[in-house]
Structures are given as C-alpha cells and as structure tokens.
Amino acid sequence: FREVVQGLSFGEPRIPVVSNVTGRIAQAGELTSPDYWVTHVREAVRFADGIRALRVAGVDRCVEIGPEAVLTGMARTCLDGDEDAAVLLVPTARKGRDETEALLTAVAQLHTTGTAVDWSGFFAGTGARAVDLPTYAFQRQRYWLTATDGAPAAAGGAGLDAAEHPLLGAVVSLPDSGGVVLTGRLSVETQPWLADHVVLGRILLPGAVLVELALAAGEAVDCATLDELTLAAPLVLPERGGAQIRVIVGPRTAERRTVAVYSRPEGTSQDWATHASGFLTEAAVVAGSEWGEWPPV
Template sequence: MADLAGIRPRSGTVAVWSTVTGAWIDTASMDGAYWASNLRETVRFEEAVRGLAAAGHGVFVEVSPHPVLTAAIQATLEDAGVPEPVVTGTLRRGQGGLARLHTSLAEVFVRGVPVAWAAAYRDSAVERVALPTYAFQRERFWLDTGENAPPVGTAADGAFWDLVEAGDRDALSAALGGGVPAESLDAVLPALTSWWDRRRSGATTDAWRHRIAWRPVGGTQAGRLTGSWLLVVPEESTGHESTDWASWFAQVLPADGLRVLPVGRTGADRDAVRTLVAGDREPIAGIVSLLPLAEGPVEARPSVPWGVAATVALVQSLDDAGVVAPLWSVTGGAVSIGADDTVRAPEQAQVWGFGGIVAAELPDVWGGLIDVPAEIPAEAPTERIIAVLTGTAGESEVAVRGSQVWGRRLVRAPRDAATAASVVGSWRPSGTVLVTGGTGALGGHVARWAAARGAEHVLLVSRSGEAAPGAAALAAEVA
C-alpha cells in the first residue's frame, strides 16, 4: 500500500461496478487501499455480472488483447435468464490492430447495439453513404428443392382427424357415410383424440432426437504439412501402442521441422509442461500429442488417468505460453464407430469430452481428436490423416479403422413406430439421476420431474454449486 499511497483517483463520467465491493462505486474511492483489496480479496466477478444483468444491462464487452472471460460471462448470463445477451471481446491473439477492433464493433452492431461509426473512423476518409435504391444484380446458385408427392389419402385423413380434434360427432358420422350413428361415436372419440394428440406430440419431439454416427471421410486433397511440428509423447512408455504410433507420426510429420517433446510421468503438471513448451522458441505450425495413450493413473490421484491429466496440463501450458497452433490429441480405442467396434480404453473417452470444452473455450490451441487402433494398419490411410492435420478434410473428430478414416457426425434419430409405442409414457427413472446444470431453470424442472417419477437420488451439478440462487430450496424440494 505504501507504493500506491500516491494515487489520487477522481470521479469519472462512466458508471463502474466493482468486483471488489460487488456494487456501484465512485471511482474517487479507487485509491491504494482499494487496489490492495483488489489483489488480496476474492474477485466477485460472477456477482458483478449478475448485478449488471439485474440492473438491465445486456451487452458485455471484454476489453483485452484476447478474450478469456467471454465464455464465463455468457454462461452466467444464461444461468441468470438474460434473454439474448450480447457478449464479445475487442481484440484477439495475433489480431491486435484497428481492423480487429472494427470487426468486433461490427459484430455487436449487427446484433442491435448502436455504434458511433463517425467516431470510430474520425481520422480516416471513410464516410457513411446510402445504399443504392435499385436491386443488386445477383445470380442464384442454390438448387431448388423438389416437391415430394403427397401420400395417397393425405387430404382425406387430414379431414377425418380435424373432425376428431374438433369433437364434432355429427360431422364425423356424416364423413363416415352415415354408417356409424353419431351417438355411438361418444365412446370412441376420447380414445381417438388421445391417440392423435400423442402421435402429433411424438412427431414434434422426434425432431429433437439426435445421435452420434460415423461416416467415411471421402477422398480429399491431402495438402502438405509444412513448418515446425511438435510431437508430444509419454517419456516412459507403458506399452507398444504409444511407441508404435509415435514412430508412425514421426515419419508422417515433416522431418526438417519436427521436434519431439517427451513428458515424464512425474512432470505432467502445468508448470512443468509449460517449461518444456517454452523451451521451443520457433513458431509451431501444429502439435500431435500421444499423451492420452499412456496407461495408468496419476500417482497422487489413483482415480485420474495420467494421460487425461497430462492432456489438461498440455492445453493449459500451451495457452499460458501464448502458442497459437492446432493441438491434435491421439487416443486409442476411446470411441466406437459401430456395433462391431469395441471401446478398448473407456478412460480415454474423457479426453474426447475435454476436447469439446477446449474447442469452445480455447479454439486457438485446439485442432481435434484422432482415435487409432491398437495395431498400425498394413495400409494406413496416411493421405487422409495428413488431410485431417492440414485442415483440408474439414474434420476435427475422426477415427482410424483399417485403411479408412471415419468422421464423427450428429444425425437425426427419429423413433420407429414400434419403439415409439413401447416407450410413450413408460420410462421411469430409477437409482441415481445426475442433472448437469441442475441449479438452473431447466435443470430444476428436470430434477423435480425425476424426483416425482420415482428417482431414488437426484444429484445436482452446476458451475455455481450450492452458491447458485435457489439451490438450497431446490435441494430441499427434491430430497
């Protein structure tokens, strides 16, 4: 505080919500004692975001050389129920110029945030002009969708079910040719109406159903791997799988720029890996990591696979070191592409789950995931794997099986009639039900539903945990 004693803050013209006090403050109070508290006390960041949202603010701009808080702000606003919040950064790593700032301004402008463009371009010759009043000349390249012939009887069926839904027994009797007296329909109309409602509801919810599928990656121009590549391997190999694939990737990656980085089992923490990465001063074009293939747990945490912990440390260290290069993590048998393909290493599936998070939060350091078989195929699809690594294949999650590379897809999964009939209203939860995001509005609804339907235990998990608003009341309600 002695070093900061000379600070003489003044009141500003822009309102400031402090993450130190958790409330609006006069900037004249931001003296040395304030900044000492800022360093020593808990940062009330989430509280500040929620407070600003409650005050009616829906636009949040992180002013920084690279966005690191936007994901946390977005998640907090969604949990707080803010409708369509606008969250963005200003600059990005490697894009620190005025063009990037103007792009960020444009991104919020198209989402309805007013921007003083005259001030943004004050020192340039850029000026605002009106668009021409005539239609732009254009040429359409989209293929027109062909019209499918309606099924036979659609019109008649539709008219019948419209009458059922309306409950008009006289009109329904007439539509049936008068062969069924109107009074007789009283007994069947409720059942017909109920069946029709269930069928329509099923058609709606079927559009929500998806599943994971695997599709062969077609022939793609492989491209050429250039620049300096980093091959990260476990220092003490516990099996031939990681050793064999390390040799294979060492032959595929460019020899003139390849550097091999061994990570020891006692040096897989964040600081140790950052030290290893920082030793490579040349720009890195890409990274292939075989750390997930290492077997066994972390010595101090028997329940945590070493390969998973080492992968987390590697991602963190790359971000710490400011490395902007795609990281490809290689697993062995973590996924199954079909009924005949067995998951050999379910513990490595954690790397796939972790990869989805990294892809969203640290896109600059994430390339994707490659699952490989235990043995290197006699005709390994080298060209297709190179196409994946160079990005020309447009794939980020693939599995190598035989001489083929398979890409992961999210496809629609409508139920067939037999399955739909067997599960409508029949599923009841049992045992323990885990609800992620369990303290939010949707999570709370699911938790109450599971408890009411007979779940013995309901486990609620969320970012805020017990500190989330209403968490204690919800836990007591479903207990």
C-alpha cells in the first residue's frame, strides 16, 4: 500500500478536513504525506472525536454523501446535550429510494433550514427562471386538500355499520355464522403517531394497538374481555400508502369467541397476513361474595 501511495501526487485540500486518524481538523501538510495514509489504513477510525471536532468548529449542519444513511445514524449517537439536539443531519441517499428524489429531498431540507443553495446552478440548462410574486393580495379561496384526522369515511352509504372507532371504519355482520368482521386502514399519513415506533429502520405497529383492535372487536359483539391474545407476526407499515386491516370475530361457542387481526398492503391482491389471534369472553360479574353488591351503589 505504501508503494502505491508514494506513486501518487497530493494537493492541499481547499476546505477543512477532519482526520479520521486524529479526530481533529487536519493541519497543513498532514494529508499530503504517504505515511499519513498508511497510518489511516492501520489505525482505528476516530469518528466520534471527529464529530465533536466539527461541533467545536461551529458546524451545525452535516450532510452525508454515501450509498446509505449509515453515518447519519452514527453521528446522532455521538452528539449529546441541548445544543447538539439542534444539529441537522441530512443523508443524500437512502436505501430503497430513488436517488434523484432522495438527493432533492436533502437539498430541500437544507434550504428550508437556512442553508444557501445555488439555485441558478441547480436549474442551469433547464430553461427555468425566477419570477416575481404577485403584488395583489391572494383571494381567500382554499385549494389545499382537507387533512383528515385518520377517522374512516362514513360506512352507511355502503350498507355497513359504523365501527365508531378511530382505527376501524365499518362492522360487517355475517348472517350465516354469527361472526363479525371489522375493517379499517392504517397509514403514517392519517395516523402520524405510528411513525414514532421504529424498529431496525422499519415502522412497526405497536403490540398495544393489536390489543386495542381486539378489544374494540369484543365491544362490538358484547364480549369486552380479552381472555387471550397471541402475537403471530409484526405488522410492518409502509412509509407511503397504507395497510388494510381486518379484525374477525368468530361465532359464540361456550361463552367465548375467537378473534384474529389480519392485514395486507392496500392496492394489492396479496394474501392476508395473520398478526394476532386469541379469545374474547363476556365481562366477569362479581356477586355473592364478601364484596357484597357489585358494582357498588
């Protein structure tokens, strides 16, 4: 490696560079030595020290240029304190995303947080030009789509009963078996709080929500006690679009009903995935014991 590096020509960097060998901003002549790069190969990478050196230098915006957003996550773990919480970490490429879209998203994020962007260079050769904003007051006519709170649309028009639940839209009674099917849709657009539960980079529906769906189904059939619920597989939500939900309650047998939660990506014909299954029972009533009359008056 030394023989190869000695055959290269070096030039002083035009912008400051933080050395992964020392964890500080490199001095003049430091990066133009073959010995430095030999040491760079052999020694440990002082990434955390380098991030702290950037903070000491007043850097509060970091842009990752690489195939995936690996260093962005590592850099966040190297920061601490209230001042570091405001540091902006922007990846320019994300796994599974279109490269152009990911890069433009990064540029837009930097622009909206006060970073100057050379828009003339960005739009060079496209024919785009800057125009002045209108000088008159805009008419007060709303053109934006009305945001929803995640509540499903009314089900009466489709001959269904409303579920009266924020995550479930309709209830379908099955005449032949006495079972019940509750339907719904989950997405991070309509329920933004779901995006807070991220495991290994994927948005997972919390197990408590599966319990809530089973309890809601139980209330719809007057079996409000969840006797047992077994989680079979995690429900992974897409970053865009949503998932169709089905909660199926079986017929009553021996004062119990089966309950199961299924899902599949919307807009597809994939098989339904089972996420939880269990049993519902009627609420227990305490009577004829030392507790006396229940519930108490």
